[in-house]
Every structure is written in structure tokens, then in C-alpha cells.
Amino acid sequence: MVASDDAARADSSHAPARTVLDDQDISRALTRITHEILERNRDSAGLVLLGIPTRGVHLARRIARRMSDVEGRDIPAGALDITMYRDDLRLKPARALEHTEIPDDIDGKVVVLIDDVLFSGRTIRAALDALNELGRPKAVQLAVLIDRGHRELPIRADFVGKNLPTSLVERVKVSLDEIDDLDAVAIMGGQA
Amino acid sequence: MIKNLLSAGDLDRTDAIRILDTAEELLGVASRPIKKLPTLRGRTVVNLFFEDSTRTRISFEAAAKRLSADVINFSAKGSSVSKGESLKDTALTLQAMGADAVIIRHHSSGAPHRLAQAKWTNGAVINAGDGTHEHPTQALLDAFTMRRHLAKDGDGSLTGKNVTIVGDVLHSRVVRSNVLLLETLGANVTIVAPPTLLPVGIDHWPVETSYDLDSSLEKADVVMMLRVQAERMNASYFPSAREYSRRYGLDTARLNRLPDHAIVMHPGPMNRGMEITADVADHVRSVIVEQVTNGVAVRMAVLYLLLGGAADETTTDEATTDKDRA
Known part of the structure; x- marks a missing residue:
């Protein structure tokens, strides 16, 4: 979600873009993450997948689809909007809310949060606060497509599609078919 | 987004839809185990009520x-006002x-306009009903309820959508805000009232009028009944309560003539037996209680x-970098 805002600005300044993952790479990474989640938790029965809007939700749905195929039963994916829990609300004009949809009671379940890019960790901190008020999960895990480093909080991902070392001036753009009509991860700006 | 909410006319279509969409998301908070969001922690909101009110x-x-x-x-x-x-x-x-x-x-x-314009307060001013002028959050919650149905x-x-508003238009601030907001949102409004309860200058409102x-009734998607405001009636606007209710009250016979999908609304408080019969007020097609529930979500969205x-x-630009990194 955040990465795409960056991208819009980077596009307008004609920054050079370097594609680091194509659709095949994304597909393979998601398949691997799906299996890693199942392997770690052994069973899909106590799992709740929650994507963080907007791109995290689409990733969560894709992972849920793959998981349903593997497990042979329907596994739902939800969405968790974290806007109201952000620590930077006062720095910008109020922004629109995204949709929150919790497919199942989260008490005693293993919740897997899914986002596109892990950066400062502040989004995940907000998501943990939001979860706290929805119930008491047995455990919370984090899956991200891209980990680009530069954490500002003691947060790490349990499942990572690709570690992408970046500098702070660079921007990571994740494009997904559902929104952007193509699957790709690109780095923009910097000395590319 | 505007800084104060003084009139429903201050909202353009984008702002109005944004408030309604935000309210849609916030409605879910009421069904959570912990009905609270941390968003306005440390902020102070003053309810300054010079007039009696329960629900608002x-x-x-x-x-x-x-x-x-x-x-x-x-x-x-x-208070010291007395x-x-x-x-x-x-x-x-x-x-x-x-x-x-x-x-x-x-x-x-x-009064809200004066409060905002005179800079007596730095805070946001929200109009919760001023005289016979406006009541914008009521219009927003009405539009929200219509949209959901x-x-x-x-x-x-x-x-x-065809919205028929019936009753004491002259004294109603609800109707003024509703007309402005419904026009912004593209609905067609018909106002029905006895000639004595239509304000001067109603020809300039973007509405149709009827006695x-x-x-x-046949083409209405929404029928909104207004309260007969006995406390503001210092002249005889109609011969008797019974005649008013016969000609302008919503009873079961009239309810049955509405299209099947139509809903009945009332901003409250109701005079049962006057503008609306008890049967209609408690009918499944009446969304009066739901309006109150939606009111909380809409007011959360506004706040x-x-x-x-x-x-x-002006702080937006410096803050951009921070937001990007979240």
C-alpha cells in the first residue's frame, strides 16, 4: 500500500526502475510462503490469514487459495485496516479508511499477518494494536513478500518472499495483477 | 476536507461520499468485543448544548x-448561561x-457559524442543530441509512432515488440539511406539507413541492416524516391535530401503497399518533431505530x-517522508 504511493511519485519524476521480481518469481515466492506457513503450523485448522490493505489483502487471498488447494478445503483470507492505529495520523490530513473483514473469531487462533513490503515496521506495530482489540490470538506471525530492511522497531517477519537490501533513497514498488494489471516488484530511484 | 461542519451545503460530493464510506467502515466497530479505537486519544471534544437533546x-x-x-x-x-x-x-x-x-x-x-467565524475557538466547530437552520450530521446519517438500504x-x-419528506418543513432544520445533502448526492426530493408549514422562498429550493x-407515495423510495414541533408553534398552522394526522400522517393504509423496497424514516423524537401511527413506527420497513445506530457511526466518521x-x-510536506516509511 505504502510502496505504491511511493511509486506514483517516483513515476512522475521519471526515476529509473529496475525490476527485481517478475510474475513467475512472485508466484514461486508465494507458493513457498504457503508451504512454510503450513509446515510451521502443521495444521491449517487454527489459522487465520489477515492481509493489510491494499496489496497485502490480495497477497493474503492468493496465499489462501494456494493453501486451500494443498489442504483440500476452503481457507478464507480477511483484511485488517490499520489506519486508525497509525502513529503518524497527526502528521497528515485524515485519510480514508480501508475495509476490515475478519473471517473468523481470532481468539486462540494463529493469526498470520500478510503485507507486501516490510520497511520500518510501524505498520505491523499498528496491526498488532488493532489485533489486540479484536481478540486474543494464540500467536501472531508475519509474512511479507519483500523485506527491504531499515527497521525502526524490534519487529521481524516469519516468512519472507525476498530480502531486498535497499538504500533509504530508493523506493520499492510492488505491482499486483488485481490492482495494477501486472505482477512485478521494482526498485526505483537511487543510483540504478 | 473542510475544517468545520456548519452546513450540509459545505460538503461537496467527494467529501460527502468520503464521510459515508468512512462511516461504513466504522459501523463495524459497534459489533466488536472492544468498541473503541485509539485514534483521538488526548483530544478534547466539548458538547455545547444550549437546547434539550437526547439522541444527538x-x-x-x-x-x-x-x-x-x-x-x-x-x-x-x-451553567453560567443561566x-x-x-x-x-x-x-x-x-x-x-x-x-x-x-x-x-x-x-x-x-450560532455555530458565528462561533466558527469569530475565531472564539481554535477547535473544529460541528453544528448539531441551530434554530430552524441546519442539522448536517442528521442529514448525513439519513443519507447513510438510505444508501445502506x-x-x-x-x-x-x-x-x-426519490425521497419524499413530509411535515413541518417551516420549523425543521433536518429538512434544510437533508435537501442540501440529497441534492449533492443526486437524489430527487419531494416536499409535502400544508401550505402554512412551507417556508417563504421554497420555490428556490431544488425540490418539488406538493400539498x-x-x-x-407510489414512486417514493424513502418517506421521511418530520416531527410536528409543538414547541415552535406559536400560531395555528393547521385547524386541528386530527386533521393534520388525517391528511399528512403516515398510517398503515398509506404504508401499503409504497413500493415494496421503500423505507420509512423519522429523525425523532416521534409524536406517535400525530405524524406517524404506532403501527408504522414499529413496522419492519421503518428504519427509525437503525437511524440512531447509524448516527453514532456517521458522527465517528465526522469526528x-x-x-x-x-x-x-501546511505540515503535510515535511510529514510525507515519515508516512512513506510506515
Whole structure:
């Protein structure tokens, strides 16, 4: 979600873009993450997948689809909007809310949060606060497509599609078919 | 987004739809185990009520508390206002206490406007009903309720919906705000009232008017009954309560002539047996109780959009970098 805002600005300044993952790479990474989640938790029965809007939700749905195929039963994916829990609300004009949809009671379940890019960790901190008020999960895990480093909080991902070392001036753009009509991860700006 | 909410006419289509969409998301908070969001923590909201109110004051209070704001309730009765304190001095007192938002209901039309324009307070001013002028959050919650029932999958507006508003238009601030907002959202409004209860200048409103309720029932998607405001009636506007209710009251026979999908609304408080019969008020197609529930969500949305972000929009640029990194 955040990465795409960056991208819009980077596009307008004609920054050079370097594609680091194509659709095949994304597909393979998601398949691997799906299996890693199942392997770690052994069973899909106590799992709740929650994507963080907007791109995290689409990733969560894709992972849920793959998981349903593997497990042979329907596994739902939800969405968790974290806007109201952000620590930077006062720095910008109020922004629109995204949709929150919790497919199942989260008490005693293993919740897997899914986002596109892990950066400062502040989004995940907000998501943990939001979860706290929805119930008491047995455990919370984090899956991200891209980990680009530069954490500002003691947060790490349990499942990572690709570690992408970046500098702070660079921007990571994740494009997904559902929104952007193509699957790709690109780095923009910097000395590319 | 605007800084104060003084009139439903201040909202353009984008802002109005944004408030309604935000309310849609916030409605879910009421069904959570913990009905609270941390968003307005540390902010102070003052309910400044110079006129009696149950649902609006409680609704604003619930909305502010669900967003974790601190709420100070002020009612004119039992305050220094009864000793003769002016609106200005009351406002300055509240400002000195650090109010981030002032929700004002006043018996004089224009009081919220004066409060906002005179800079007696730095906080956002939200009009919760002024005289016979406007009541914008009521219009928003009405539009929200209509949208949930009639235009769930649309573009967020109420384009082409027929709304019939019946009753004491002359004294109603609800109707003035509703007409402005419904026009912005693209609905067609028909106003039905006895000639004595239509205000001067209604020809300039973007509405159709009629003296006959029965003729506008068949095509109505929404029928909104207005309260006969006995406390503002200092002249005889109609011969008798019975005649009014016979000609302009909504009873079961009239309800049955509405289209199957049509809903019945009333901003409350109702005079059962006057403008609406008890059967109709409690009918499944009456959404009057739901309007109250939706009121909290809509007022949360208004408070969030007015107070949740940066107080000063000039800080936006410096903040961009921070946001990108979140």
C-alpha cells in the first residue's frame, strides 16, 4: 500500500526502475510462503490469514487459495485496516479508511499477518494494536513478500518472499495483477 | 476536507461520499468485543448544548468516546448561561480549557457559524442543530441509512432515488440539511406539507413541492416524516391535530401503497399518533431505530475526518517522508 504511493511519485519524476521480481518469481515466492506457513503450523485448522490493505489483502487471498488447494478445503483470507492505529495520523490530513473483514473469531487462533513490503515496521506495530482489540490470538506471525530492511522497531517477519537490501533513497514498488494489471516488484530511484 | 461542519451545503460530493464510506467502515466497530479505537486519544471534544437533546448529544458523546477522545458535556441549564453569560464568553472559556472540537446545538440559527467565524475557538466547530437552520450530521446519517438500504452497490451516491419528506418543513432544520445533502448526492426530493408549514422562498429550493401526500407515495423510495414541533408553534398552522394526522400522517393504509423496497424514516423524537401511527413506527420497513445506530457511526466518521489528521495542513510536506516509511 505504502510502496505504491511511493511509486506514483517516483513515476512522475521519471526515476529509473529496475525490476527485481517478475510474475513467475512472485508466484514461486508465494507458493513457498504457503508451504512454510503450513509446515510451521502443521495444521491449517487454527489459522487465520489477515492481509493489510491494499496489496497485502490480495497477497493474503492468493496465499489462501494456494493453501486451500494443498489442504483440500476452503481457507478464507480477511483484511485488517490499520489506519486508525497509525502513529503518524497527526502528521497528515485524515485519510480514508480501508475495509476490515475478519473471517473468523481470532481468539486462540494463529493469526498470520500478510503485507507486501516490510520497511520500518510501524505498520505491523499498528496491526498488532488493532489485533489486540479484536481478540486474543494464540500467536501472531508475519509474512511479507519483500523485506527491504531499515527497521525502526524490534519487529521481524516469519516468512519472507525476498530480502531486498535497499538504500533509504530508493523506493520499492510492488505491482499486483488485481490492482495494477501486472505482477512485478521494482526498485526505483537511487543510483540504478 | 473542510475544517468545520456548519452546513450540509459545505460538503461537496467527494467529501460527502468520503464521510459515508468512512462511516461504513466504522459501523463495524459497534459489533466488536472492544468498541473503541485509539485514534483521538488526548483530544478534547466539548458538547455545547444550549437546547434539550437526547439522541444527538448521546450519539456525539458515544462517537467521541469510541474514538478515545475526552468528552466534556455542557448544557445551558445549570451553567453560567443561566446567569447571563454570552456565547462568546462561554466559547472563550472552553477555548482556554483547550477544546479541540466544539459540538454546538443552539436555539438561534447561525450560532455555530458565528462561533466558527469569530475565531472564539481554535477547535473544529460541528453544528448539531441551530434554530430552524441546519442539522448536517442528521442529514448525513439519513443519507447513510438510505444508501445502506437502497444503493448498496452504487457509486456511493443516491442518484435517481426519490425521497419524499413530509411535515413541518417551516420549523425543521433536518429538512434544510437533508435537501442540501440529497441534492449533492443526486437524489430527487419531494416536499409535502400544508401550505402554512412551507417556508417563504421554497420555490428556490431544488425540490418539488406538493400539498397532497397520497399523490407522491407510489414512486417514493424513502418517506421521511418530520416531527410536528409543538414547541415552535406559536400560531395555528393547521385547524386541528386530527386533521393534520388525517391528511399528512403516515398510517398503515398509506404504508401499503409504497413500493415494496421503500423505507420509512423519522429523525425523532416521534409524536406517535400525530405524524406517524404506532403501527408504522414499529413496522419492519421503518428504519427509525437503525437511524440512531447509524448516527453514532456517521458522527465517528465526522469526528475522525475533522480531528483525526493534522490540525494544520501546511505540515503535510515535511510529514510525507515519515508516512512513506510506515
